[in-house]
Amino acid sequence: xxxxxxxxxxDAETDAWHAVVTAAHVLDLPASVPEPSxxxxxxxxxLPPVSGRNKxxxxxxxxxxxxxxxSLVLFTEEPHLHTxxxxxxxxxxxxxxxxxxxxxxxxxxxxxxAAGRTSVSTVLxxxxxxxxxxxxxxxxxxxxxxxxxMRVRQTLDDVPEPALPPGLRFADWSxxxxxxxxxxxSRAHDAMEDTPGGALEERVPRWDTGRVRAAxxxxxxxxxxxxxxxxxxxxAGDAVVGYTELVLRDxxxxxxVQYDTVVVPSHRxxxxxxxVKRHLLGTLHELHPGIREISTTxxxxxxSMIAVNEALGYRRERPxxxxxxxx
Numbered sequence: 001x002x003x004x005x006x007x008x009x010x011d012a013e014t015d016a017w018h019a020v021v022t023a024a025h026v027l028d029l030p031a032s033v034p035e036p037s038x039x040x041x042x043x044x045x046x047l048p049p050v051s052g053r054n055k056x057x058x059x060x061x062x063x064x065x066x067x068x069x070x071s072l073v074l075f076t077e078e079p080h081l082h083t084x085x086x087x088x089x090x091x092x093x094x095x096x097x098x099x100x101x102x103x104x105x106x107x108x109x110x111x112x113x114a115a116g117r118t119s120v121s122t123v124l125x126x127x128x129x130x131x132x133x134x135x136x137x138x139x140x141x142x143x144x145x146x147x148x149x150m151r152v153r154q155t156l157d158d159v160p161e162p163a164l165p166p167g168l169r170f171a172d173w174s175x176x177x178x179x180x181x182x183x184x185x186s187r188a189h190d191a192m193e194d195t196p197g198g199a200l201e202e203r204v205p206r207w208d209t210g211r212v213r214a215a216x217x218x219x220x221x222x223x224x225x226x227x228x229x230x231x232x233x234x235x236a237g238d239a240v241v242g243y244t245e246l247v248l249r250d251x252x253x254x255x256x257v258q259y260d261t262v263v264v265p266s267h268r269x270x271x272x273x274x275x276v277k278r279h280l281l282g283t284l285h286e287l288h289p290g291i292r293e294i295s296t297t298x299x300x301x302x303x304s305m306i307a308v309n310e311a312l313g314y315r316r317e318r319p320x321x322x323x324x325x326x327x
Contacts, residue, residue: 001059002103002107003057004056005045005056009056013045014042016066017041017045021069028129032149037250040223044222047218049218050218051075051077052076054071054074054087057069059095059103059104068089068090068100068103071086072087072111072112073086082119083117083120084115087122089101089104096129119327125320126318126319137325139325141321141322142321143301144299145320146319148297148306149295150313151313152284153285155278156281159278161282162278164275168234171240172230172283183209184238185243188230190206219249222249224247224250227246227248227284227287228280231275231276240264241266242261242262242272243260244259244276245260246259248288254290256284261277261305261308
């Protein structure tokens, strides 16, 4: 039987959902990849992303446990009202090949049709059951990616922090951006527009101070933490010319996730991306010494960022892809 989770879900619903995703994680991912924590699961079920609304669907077993779960993000802002993102579609290992995934997908298609969506995207591991499943549904890999992992202590020991060129300085904060830097920080976010996106139809709208603040608050409200280091041009009114972000989805965990690293076009080619990422490692180790690794995804076509990451000790862990289906 398929049901829709309440908003917010109960503790029992959260526990049943988490049991499915952790069981699938153990089977489908390398042993080196930490399991999602319950607090991370609960945060994503409780709170939708800044630019969308969630639909959480589950397939229930006779004993009340869940055979499978699916989470759909329906974007709520122009120009993305035609598309959506399938964040989760997972079937418990012992319930696979019994039609659970197909039933969840049928329900998802109904939701997409009811919302007038003409496409949907998702990110999947390559070479596994998930890829074979979405291939059968008409999804296409529009952006090959890789997960990369760096060991924090090793990089701190082996890679000296580069000095910034004259006229530039670092600024660091945890959580929401300070008011004095908010406007410049939001403008710097728009420099992400030239990041490789393949044929993906979902594009981030233009950033403003409200959006960057809301994005940071969402991470904290979900139980996580966000650390940011920025490069400030003191000769241009303290303009933000580059930044990098690290997210701890569960501050009690051992692996953080590298989010955006951006350098505005007029300052590229000066080594600022590498410098600001290395600088933030020191702040991370000081505030959260329990974090041992950082993971990130990079498009295979983004050779410049791959080179920056390799210089900081990142090594490729596994291939993934961003898949798109036209409906």
